[in-house]
Amino acid sequence: MVKFEEFPISSANYIPGYKVVEEKGFVYGLTVRARGLGGDIGAGLKGILGGEIKQYVKMMEESREESIGRCIEHAKELGANAIISVRLDSDSISQNMQEVLAYGTAVVIEKE
Template identity: 55%
Template structure:
């Protein structure tokens, strides 16, 4: 599956638009990570526990986007974007979305 953040894929043409595709992941922080992160925040700098959590969430959201686009019959996704938000206390949502399309080599 070709996935790009651009409107076009060099060397390919869009022959059919299947529609919007998305992948959503919601994660809760664990109490252990919260405690470690609290201590790290006192010193400043990167909080690696949260960075790893969000990186994993983005990857899983992208995987789910690809799965959704495949189920729609697409062979590519254009205009990939990510969005994130906080849901409740200690929970984060990461969504990957784009347009599922069928492309052919030019």
């Protein structure tokens, strides 16, 4: 997995302190995760009692990191050294499966 600090990404259309010298194209990373029975039981109790469902929060954080990591790998395959205009999208595929998609524009940047 690529470390994010070693490969600049930004939701803006630029990376501060750098200029875009070449666009490499659209890149994305996708992951799908299933909730386990233990998480569903805990979620059911939280649904009754109220409060944050920590198992789901952890699952979504891991999914976000995985999808961004895959997006970075895709950008590296195209010869990019950064991704701009990064967006994240999440959706339920079924009652217990969640997908997370990271996407953006792969670019080559240089210091200004």
